[in-house]
Amino acid sequence: MNVRRRIEVSGIVQGVGFRPYVYRLAGEHSLAGHILNTPAGVTIELQGPAASVDEFLKRLPAEAPPLAHITGILVQEIPNSREDGFEILSSERDESVRTLISPDVAVCDDCLRELFDPSDRRYLYPFINCTNCGPRFTIVRSIPYDRALTSMAGFRMCADCQAEYDDPRNRRFHAQPNACWKCGPRVELWNRDGKTIPAHDSMASTVALLDGGKIVAIKGLGGFHLAADATNQSAVELLRTRKLRVEKPFAVMVPDVAAAEAFCEVDAAARRALEGPQRPIVLLHRKPRCLIAEQVAPHNRELGLFLPYTPLHHLLFAKGNFRALVMTSANRSEEPIAIDNREAVERLHDLADFLLVHNRDILWRCDDSVVRPAASKIRQLRRSRGYVPVPMFLHEDLPPILAVGGELKNTICLAKGRHAFMSQHIGDLENLESYGFFQDVIEHFERILEIGPRVIAHDLHPDYLSTKWALAQKGVCLVGVQHHHAHIASCMAENHLEGRLIGFSLDGTGYGTDGQIWGGEVLLADYIGFERTAHFDYVPMPGGAKAIQEPWRMAVAYLAHHWGREFLSLPIPFVRQLDKREVGTILQMLARKVNSPMTSSCGRLFDAVAALVGLRTHVNYEGQAAIELEAAIGGSTDATPYPIELRAEGNTWIFDTLQLFERLFEDLRRQVPVGTISRRFHNGLVEAFVQLAVMLRDQHALERVCMSGGTFQNVFLAENLCSRLETLGFKVFTQAEVPPGDGGLSLGQIMVAAHTHYVEHRSEK
Numbered sequence: 067m068n069v070r071r072r073i074e075v076s077g078i079v080q081g082v083g084f085r086p087y088v089y090r091l092a093g094e095h096s097l098a099g100h101i102l103n104t105p106a107g108v109t110i111e112l113q114g115p116a117a118s119v120d121e122f123l124k125r126l127p128a129e130a131p132p133l134a135h136i137t138g139i140l141v142q143e144i145p146n147s148r149e150d151g152f153e154i155l156s157s158e159r160d161e162s163v164r165t166l167i168s169p170d171v172a173v174c175d176d177c178l179r180e181l182f183d184p185s186d187r188r189y190l191y192p193f194i195n196c197t198n199c200g201p202r203f204t205i206v207r208s209i210p211y212d213r214a215l216t217s218m219a220g221f222r223m224c225a226d227c228q229a230e231y232d233d234p235r236n237r238r239f240h241a242q243p244n245a246c247w248k249c250g251p252r253v254e255l256w257n258r259d260g261k262t263i264p265a266h267d268s269m270a271s272t273v274a275l276l277d278g279g280k281i282v283a284i285k286g287l288g289g290f291h292l293a294a295d296a297t298n299q300s301a302v303e304l305l306r307t308r309k310l311r312v313e314k315p316f317a318v319m320v321p322d323v324a325a326a327e328a329f330c331e332v333d334a335a336a337r338r339a340l341e342g343p344q345r346p347i348v349l350l351h352r353k354p355r356c357l358i359a360e361q362v363a364p365h366n367r368e369l370g371l372f373l374p375y376t377p378l379h380h381l382l383f384a385k386g387n388f389r390a391l392v393m394t395s396a397n398r399s400e401e402p403i404a405i406d407n408r409e410a411v412e413r414l415h416d417l418a419d420f421l422l423v424h425n426r427d428i429l430w431r432c433d434d435s436v437v438r439p440a441a442s443k444i445r446q447l448r449r450s451r452g453y454v455p456v457p458m459f460l461h462e463d464l465p466p467i468l469a470v471g472g473e474l475k476n477t478i479c480l481a482k483g484r485h486a487f488m489s490q491h492i493g494d495l496e497n498l499e500s501y502g503f504f505q506d507v508i509e510h511f512e513r514i515l516e517i518g519p520r521v522i523a524h525d526l527h528p529d530y531l532s533t534k535w536a537l538a539q540k541g542v543c544l545v546g547v548q549h550h551h552a553h554i555a556s557c558m559a560e561n562h563l564e565g566r567l568i569g570f571s572l573d574g575t576g577y578g579t580d581g582q583i584w585g586g587e588v589l590l591a592d593y594i595g596f597e598r599t600a601h602f603d604y605v606p607m608p609g610g611a612k613a614i615q616e617p618w619r620m621a622v623a624y625l626a627h628h629w630g631r632e633f634l635s636l637p638i639p640f641v642r643q644l645d646k647r648e649v650g651t652i653l654q655m656l657a658r659k660v661n662s663p664m665t666s667s668c669g670r671l672f673d674a675v676a677a678l679v680g681l682r683t684h685v686n687y688e689g690q691a692a693i694e695l696e697a698a699i700g701g702s703t704d705a706t707p708y709p710i711e712l713r714a715e716g717n718t719w720i721f722d723t724l725q726l727f728e729r730l731f732e733d734l735r736r737q738v739p740v741g742t743i744s745r746r747f748h749n750g751l752v753e754a755f756v757q758l759a760v761m762l763r764d765q766h767a768l769e770r771v772c773m774s775g776g777t778f779q780n781v782f783l784a785e786n787l788c789s790r791l792e793t794l795g796f797k798v799f800t801q802a803e804v805p806p807g808d809g810g811l812s813l814g815q816i817m818v819a820a821h822t823h824y825v826e827h828r829s830e831k
């Protein structure tokens with residue numbers, strides 16, 4: 067007995083090989099019917115024995131193509147009709163289909179096999195791809211996703227490619243970037259002045275240069291990389307000098323997991339992260355006697371490794387002798403990554419010896435993503451290439467809203483319905499070029515997603531360029547969202563939470579509602595609002611932004627805060643080594659309250675401790691002191707937490723660090739190893755937050771805790787705090803798909819704006 071069913075599939079199901087897949091699946095079960103693209107996804111009609119249709123439905127989501135992302139399947143019985151075989155219908159609507167664009171994806175196994183098959187017509191072709199892999203987001207100018215609106219528009223397919231493109235049974239059916247040696251993009255090797263170096267095989271020449279210790283700028287998927295042999299000390303040192311990037315770690319590409327295992331500890335979670343189609347940079351513990359040059363990631367126990375993701379990357383490793391390449395974003399510190407060939411020559415002239423370019427334009431820059439594998443999840447630190455523009459799926463419907471994020475590590479977010487689309491990593495907006503990029507991304511996202519926001523959410527900091535941009539927009543409703551509230555709302559949104567809960571919002575810097583610099587905040591929060599129930603005691607930041615770059619200033623600020631000038635007689639090395647004149651200036655600044663904004667920042671407390679124990683007086687990149695303090699943890703003999711006192715000030719609890727510093731000095735006097743001090747400090751923070759959580763649970767009957775903010779990139783703190791709380795019966799929520807740092811702010815801003823705006827509207831009526 068035959069049945070006929072209509073199946074509506076929604077999500078990312080177009081331009082990802084879904085129709086050929088369904089065609090094949092229907093064939094395997096000898097089902098009749100058809101498939102059709104619709105504005106919401108695809109509609110399938112199937113006719114055949116009920117058992118076969120059921121089997122088809124079971125396999126449909128389970129075996130879907132790697133790039134497909136199914137968000138819903140709706141099945142309906144309909145009357146039988148006369149239809150033989152299975153067809154892919156191209157409706158007129160097909161032309162104007164509006165659908166989610168897929169992210170860029172690493173070259174698939176089928177294409178890789180062809181790449182290295184001498185009998186294949188694409189043998190060694192650096193731009194081989196199919197519907198299951200290749201560039202997407204970075205080559206799309208506009209929607210619908212169609213070759214004419216991508217940077218492949220200028221390449222006319224040859225007869226062979228066209229035949230593949232038109233054949234529904236082919237892996238390259240409607241693969242928009244389809245290309246081959248005959249008709250597609252090509253690579254060229256340029257010297258640093260942009261002159262073509264005639265070469266019979268540019269790839270082989272490039273590999274020879276890298277083997278010889280040269281620095282080559284290589285055009286990739288979302289931008290240029292600067293490449294150098296990662297095991298060649300002098301090449302890496304040269305790159306560091308040229309890039310003016312004093313100690314910030316470089317990412318390293320290795321050919322495969324086996325190579326990764328030679329340099330770093332790779333467990334099952336790490337392997338999954340490395341091999342995933344998104345190919346993020348994965349932070350891993352380096353092995354002792356690791357052969358990667360020290361200058362790749364100085365003073366860092368982790369290395370950021372990733373596997374090749376374009377055919378071109380695979381060709382480099384196939385031909386070269388090197389087993390690891392530094393592949394760092396091609397830019398000067400904090401400028402956006404270079405994407406255009408001519409722009410690259412201009413900007414990378416002093417950085418690279420040569421450039422390996424090609425003529426497929428990158429339309430949208432997209433930095434490499436960075437993740438850290440954890441036991442159960444992959445935790446995002448920078449969500450960008452490979453993930454964007456896959457939306458975050460929300461638990462409720464939202465009106466069209468734009469959120470413009472923060473200032474550092476900026477991302478923007480556009481939401482509509484149950485989708486929140488977070489942008490790629492935009493960078494630090496204080497940089498003029500990044501600010502231009504920020505504006506372009508907003509415009510592009512609004513266009514390709516067809517979302518016209520009527521509400522714009524922004525940070526409260528009046529000097530953030532994102533805030534200023536938002537305030538200059540006309541005809542929209544503006545919602546200012548407090549920085550640490552946004553962090554917690556971001557965590558709530560990712561975990562689909564509603565209602566009031568305890569929020570631990572710890573980071574370096576965020577503008578508070580009292581105009582001070584917050585950063586060690588405990589909030590009782592829901593999406594609509596928050597109560598600041600506890601925070602670290604305010605201390606001054608002598609020199610403002612300068613205190614962020616120079617942790618020793620924060621150490622002096624804490625000492626002066628607790629002991630006044632008397633700290634100068636403390637018998638510890640840090641004090642003895644201070645420059646008397648500099649300290650004098652700082653103490654005057656503090657006494658006169660000049661250029662010394664008050665802060666409750668958790669990041670600055672880490673800075674102060676790192677400076678006091680002699681780890682770091684000056685930092686070269688954001689968060690460096692905290693990272694090194696965590697990396698120093700050791701000496702498990704004494705793990706007693708340093709005491710942090712909770713003191714009531716009105717309705718607010720203050721974390722008082724006096725006793726913490728007293729114990730720390732005792733340890734310094736007794737010459738306790740830094741590893742032990744760091745452990746006791748970290749444990750002190752854990753205990754203080756646990757104690758507070760227990761109190762808040764008793765007071766407010768809240769047992770859910772959200773943890774967010776850049777400080778939670780600290781694995782030791784995050785994991786220990788989480789497990790202590792869970793042992794005590796708390797439900798703890800953290801961020802994984804969205805970065806806990808400022809890259810995740812935009813999502814939280816969206817949620818707060820959606821809720822406060824809705825409430826305001828109701829009260830107007």
Ligand code: ZN
Nearest residue numbers: 174177196199
């Ligand atoms: Zn492929």
Ligand code: ZN
Nearest residue numbers: 224227246249
């Ligand atoms: Zn071709």
Ligand code: FE
Nearest residue numbers: 573576776808
């Ligand atoms: Fe923050």
